[in-house]
Amino acid sequence: MNPHSMTLLVTAVFTAQILVMSFICPWWSHRAWLAMRRNYPTGDFPRLYPLAPEKVARQNTLVLGLHVVIGLAATVLLAFHLLHGTAARHLVVIMVWTYLVQLLPVVLRMPLLISMHRAFRAMPAPAVRSVELHHWRLTDFVPPMEIALGMSMSVLALGCCAYFYFTGHATRGPGNFLPLLIYSAAISGLLLLRMGLLVAGAVTLRRPDPYMSEADVIRGRKFRLALPFRLAMLLGLYFILMQLYVAGILRLDFVSVMAGTSILGQVMLLRATARSVRSLAARDLNAYRSDPGAAAKKEEAAAASS
Amino acid sequence: MRISIDVTDPVPVFAQLIDQIRSAVQRGDLRPGTPLPAIRQLAADLQLNPNTVAKAYGLLERDAVIETRGRQGSFVHRDGRKHSRVNLAGQATSVMTDAIARLRGAGLTDSEIRIAFAGVMRD
Numbered sequence: 001m002n003p004h005s006m007t008l009l010v011t012a013v014f015t016a017q018i019l020v021m022s023f024i025c026p027w028w029s030h031r032a033w034l035a036m037r038r039n040y041p042t043g044d045f046p047r048l049y050p051l052a053p054e055k056v057a058r059q060n061t062l063v064l065g066l067h068v069v070i071g072l073a074a075t076v077l078l079a080f081h082l083l084h085g086t087a088a089r090h091l092v093v094i095m096v097w098t099y100l101v102q103l104l105p106v107v108l109r110m111p112l113l114i115s116m117h118r119a120f121r122a123m124p125a126p127a128v129r130s131v132e133l134h135h136w137r138l139t140d141f142v143p144p145m146e147i148a149l150g151m152s153m154s155v156l157a158l159g160c161c162a163y164f165y166f167t168g169h170a171t172r173g174p175g176n177f178l179p180l181l182i183y184s185a186a187i188s189g190l191l192l193l194r195m196g197l198l199v200a201g202a203v204t205l206r207r208p209d210p211y212m213s214e215a216d217v218i219r220g221r222k223f224r225l226a227l228p229f230r231l232a233m234l235l236g237l238y239f240i241l242m243q244l245y246v247a248g249i250l251r252l253d254f255v256s257v258m259a260g261t262s263i264l265g266q267v268m269l270l271r272a273t274a275r276s277v278r279s280l281a282a283r284d285l286n287a288y289r290s291d292p293g294a295a296a297k298k299e300e301a302a303a304a305s306s
Numbered sequence: 307m308r309i310s311i312d313v314t315d316p317v318p319v320f321a322q323l324i325d326q327i328r329s330a331v332q333r334g335d336l337r338p339g340t341p342l343p344a345i346r347q348l349a350a351d352l353q354l355n356p357n358t359v360a361k362a363y364g365l366l367e368r369d370a371v372i373e374t375r376g377r378q379g380s381f382v383h384r385d386g387r388k389h390s391r392v393n394l395a396g397q398a399t400s401v402m403t404d405a406i407a408r409l410r411g412a413g414l415t416d417s418e419i420r421i422a423f424a425g426v427m428r429d
Binding site: 125127128129130131132133134135136201204205206207210217 | 307308309310311312313314326327330336340341342343344346347348350351352353379
């Protein structure tokens with residue numbers, strides 16, 4: 001690839017990264033939240049909003065604003081470097097750093113998501129509860145091929161780490177990639193541990209909230225159980241390729257590798273956003289309606305006290 | 307097969323679980339060898355204390371309606387259908403009804419019978 005095509009490629013990927021991470025995904029999520037509030041008003045569906053909706057709306061608006069500010073700053077940065085004719089090799093490094101900054105609002109939103117998750121779980125359960133008396137197995141949710149591939153990729157990634165560490169590839173010469181090895185080994189090891197616990201059936205899956213319908217609980221479980229295996233497949237392959245590349249065994253162009261990393265990140269974020277929006281649209285939220293019996297009882301109690 | 311519990315029902319939750327599992331085995335909805343959910347998983351799904359589910363499973367195991375195979379979990383007993391028809395609580399009620407009738411016949415008051423029963427249970 002000539003330098004001009006390289007710059008074009010990086011510009012295209014960088015532009016897509018700015019659009020996807022700072023504008024499309026945040027706007028998509030925000031629109032879904034607004035639609036939910038419109039279609040399922042707080043008065044009729046109080047159990048859908050265990051935290052004050054105003055507080056959540058305020059935080060969502062703040063995070064959306066931060067996304068836009070970072071997106072605009074990244075656009076200015078890209079335009080500045082394009083005008084100054086920055087080399088593709090340098091521009092791609094800026095793109096990766098921008099990616100990390102663009103992730104910041106997502107990280108900042110985590111405490112709100114965690115407290116919302118906790119509030120859903122802490123809701124008092126209904127008096128009558130029912131469940132399918134079925135012994136669920138991991139293979140009911142995740143295809144055996146995915147289980148095998150996920151675990152194999154993690155083991156291979158760990159094997160690669162061990163090989164490069166013990167043969168001295170990682171610490172020898174100018175291309176020291178020990179931090180990459182440590183990072184790969186830690187992530188792959190954690191994923192392998194989680195997958196091992198899931199395969200051994202040692203994990204008890206709790207209901208996300210007491211009112212969620214059975215179909216939604218099963219759907220959510222399917223996703224939660226499949227996630228470590230899919231991540232292990234993807235990240236295992238990525239870590240192996242990165243280690244082979246850094247060790248000089250796999251000859252790849254640096255710019256292409258970094259562009260590929262950004263594309264992978266964008267696809268993952270797009271998929272995660274699409275999934276959360278679609279699952280919200282597919283869910284049966286009638287179980288979160290206010291209890292008419294409870295309202296009548298409240299009115300009766302008020303009438304009796306007056 | 308769906309299992310459902312009502313925490314406002316005067317029947318204890320563990321007894322509701324036992325009744326429903328026993329009936330399902332008796333009807334043939336749960337066939338011999340059918341695996342049952344793990345105690346912790348069923349407790350999590352029904353949002354109960356695991357000890358409640360463990361107590362129900364323990365009593366069903368005592369009556370040989372279900373069996374536990376180590377770490378593999380709990381399964382419907384191979385003779386579970388036959389054993390589920392044995393009603394130990396019903397037998398106890400019948401024995402006690404006879405005993406109370408005899409005691410009343412002997413001239414004991416209900417209070418005296420209650421005190422005697424409580425004393426025997428305490429011992």
